[in-house]
Amino acid sequence: MREVHVERITEAVRRLSVEANTRLGDDVVAAFERFREGEQSPTGRDVLAQLLENARIARDEGLPLCQDTGFAVVFVDLGQDVRLVGGDLYEAVNEGVRQGYREGYLRKSIVADPLRRKNTGDNTPAVVHVRLVPGDRVRITFAPKGGGSENMSGIAMLKPADGAEGVKRFVVDRVRQAGPNPCPPTIVGVGIGGTFEIAALLAKRALLRPVGDRNPDPFYADLEEELLAEVNRLGIGPAGLGGTTTSLDVHIEVHPCHIASLPVAVNIQCHSARHKEVEL
Amino acid sequence: MIRLTAPLTDADVERLRAGDRVLLSGFVYTARDAAHARLVELIEKGEPLPFDLSGQIIYFVGPTPAPPGRPIGSAGPTTSYRMDPYSPVLVAHGLKGMIGKGKRSDEVKEALRRHKAVYFGAVGGAAALISKRILSAEIVAYEDLGPEAIRRLEVKDFPAVVVNDAHGGDLYEEGRKRYAREG
Numbered sequence: 001m002r003e004v005h006v007e008r009i010t011e012a013v014r015r016l017s018v019e020a021n022t023r024l025g026d027d028v029v030a031a032f033e034r035f036r037e038g039e040q041s042p043t044g045r046d047v048l049a050q051l052l053e054n055a056r057i058a059r060d061e062g063l064p065l066c067q068d069t070g071f072a073v074v075f076v077d078l079g080q081d082v083r084l085v086g087g088d089l090y091e092a093v094n095e096g097v098r099q100g101y102r103e104g105y106l107r108k109s110i111v112a113d114p115l116r117r118k119n120t121g122d123n124t125p126a127v128v129h130v131r132l133v134p135g136d137r138v139r140i141t142f143a144p145k146g147g148g149s150e151n152m153s154g155i156a157m158l159k160p161a162d163g164a165e166g167v168k169r170f171v172v173d174r175v176r177q178a179g180p181n182p183c184p185p186t187i188v189g190v191g192i193g194g195t196f197e198i199a200a201l202l203a204k205r206a207l208l209r210p211v212g213d214r215n216p217d218p219f220y221a222d223l224e225e226e227l228l229a230e231v232n233r234l235g236i237g238p239a240g241l242g243g244t245t246t247s248l249d250v251h252i253e254v255h256p257c258h259i260a261s262l263p264v265a266v267n268i269q270c271h272s273a274r275h276k277e278v279e280l
Numbered sequence: 281m282i283r284l285t286a287p288l289t290d291a292d293v294e295r296l297r298a299g300d301r302v303l304l305s306g307f308v309y310t311a312r313d314a315a316h317a318r319l320v321e322l323i324e325k326g327e328p329l330p331f332d333l334s335g336q337i338i339y340f341v342g343p344t345p346a347p348p349g350r351p352i353g354s355a356g357p358t359t360s361y362r363m364d365p366y367s368p369v370l371v372a373h374g375l376k377g378m379i380g381k382g383k384r385s386d387e388v389k390e391a392l393r394r395h396k397a398v399y400f401g402a403v404g405g406a407a408a409l410i411s412k413r414i415l416s417a418e419i420v421a422y423e424d425l426g427p428e429a430i431r432r433l434e435v436k437d438f439p440a441v442v443v444n445d446a447h448g449g450d451l452y453e454e455g456r457k458r459y460a461r462e463g
Contacts, residue, residue, distance in 0.1 A: 040459060041455070041458075041459055043299075043301075043441070043455070044459075046301075047403050050403050050406045050409060050439070051403070051405065051406060053406075053409055054403075054405070054406040054407070054408050054409040057408040057409055057411075057412065058354075058408040061408070062347075063344075063347075063353065063354050063407075063408040063411060064344045064353065064354040064407065064408065065354070065405065065407065065408060066354060066356055066404075066405045066407045067341060067342060067343050067344050067353065067354045067355050067356050067358075067407040067427075068342075068356075068358070068407075069344060105344055105345045105346070105347045105353055106344055106345075107342065107343070107344040107345070107353070107427050108426065108427070109342075109427070119426055121426075147358075147359075148358065148359040148381075148382075148404065151359070179382070179383055179452060179456070180381060180382050180383060180401070180404075180452050181359050181361065181381070181382035181383065183381065183404035183405045233460065233461040234456070234460060235455070235456040235457065235458065235459035235460030235461065236456055237455060237456070237459055239381070239401065239403045239404060240381075240382070240383075240401075240452055240455070240456075241401065241441060241443075241451060241452070241455045242451070242452075242454070242455020242456055242457075242458050242459045243455070243459050244459055270404070270405055271405055272405045
């Protein structure tokens with residue numbers, strides 16, 4: 001067993017929370033540039049230029065890309081040959097969030113109770129998804145998620161007979177109904193199969209893939225490309241002001257499912273598609 | 281590009297049309313969900329508001345904390361539909377403009393027509409860029425709400441676009457139709 005002290009996890013989360021919120025991924029920046037060239041609306045091109053300028057200012061001046069610095073969603077892939085020492089994993093993650101959000105002047109956007117709604121004041125608790133994997137490493141992915149795009153997500157328990165067409169209809173419909181609200185150009189995460197909760201988690205994990213990355217299964221790679229073309233025919237455009245760039249990419253993740261079921265979940269990611277990872 | 285100074289007059293509002301790009305200077309007030317609920321509660325009780333709404337613009341924003349040496353942190357718009365239940369009351373009491381992102385309800389659009397007011401869209405997520413156009417920020421009310429407190433911001437060349445004008449124009453509808461290629 002390899003020992004890893006949980007203080008290293010706190011330190012990693014602290015650093016990643018600031019980095020993720022101030023430095024947009026190169027894949028997203030490249031996608032802004034690529035889509036700006038093809039965007040047919042002058043206003044749409046202007047919006048994409050503002051987003052490029054915004055990413056530059058955030059990087060150069062260490063300012064958050066967006067004022068909504070998100071729910072701290074943390075994925076931990078824990079090697080089964082690792083023994084965590086020195087404390088509670090979840091508390092170590094929360095301490096990293098607490099420090100990062102304070103030191104990085106990030107917004108505290110979490111209320112302690114969904115109905116009584118008092119702010120916790122330090123952006124904790126994080127949402128932590130732990131997965132046991134082979135090996136003796138710990139992989140931590142920090143993916144702050146804004147409320148505006150999260151609110152436009154949805155899930156449906158389709159009939160198996162609805163098939164790929166039914167899935168496409170549901171996904172395109174979600175993007176159409178979301179319109180300008182989730183800060184387009186978006187990235188659309190789609191989870192197909194599994195159970196109710198697995199579909200939602202697949203959709204969330206799909207958002208961690210780089211823009212331009214295709215599903216390794218050619219069947220789903222084709223479906224991703226078809227869906228991307230289709231949502232970009234909706235006309236919503238950058239910031240929803242009209243245009244041909246509504247989404248930068250569609251990522252699909254799938255899971256085996258029950259003979260009676262066809263769950264499909266859509267998790268929408270705004271253009272501030274932030275995630276950073278580290279391996280300990 | 282139209283240059284506007286807030287607060288706005290009726291004449292300012294009437295000449296604006298959906299799709300107009302504006303650079304806004306002057307003073308605006310910030311408010312989100314919780315502050316809106318409190319303002320409307322005061323109006324319903326007939327009590328005075330923490331600031332006079334006449335001619336003013338409310339910006340739907342909850343900024344990040346100001347780092348040392350800056351008036352404010354990143355400060356892009358939040359999604360506006362959450363303020364839809366409150367906005368018609370504020371517009372009826374003199375509010376002339378709102379800045380946010382995303383669609384508004386029919387009730388809000390009707391209030392804009394009836395009382396001559398306008399809804400501007402700012403680019404959601406362009407929060408670092410917008411922060412540079414904010415010269416000063418002071419808390420006016422509800423400090424207990426943290427990022428949701430009401431602040432008075434002095435802005436210079438704040439970039440926005442007219443989404444819903446006082447004549448029924450709706451850029452989200454018109455823009456989408458212009459570029460839609462649905463089979």
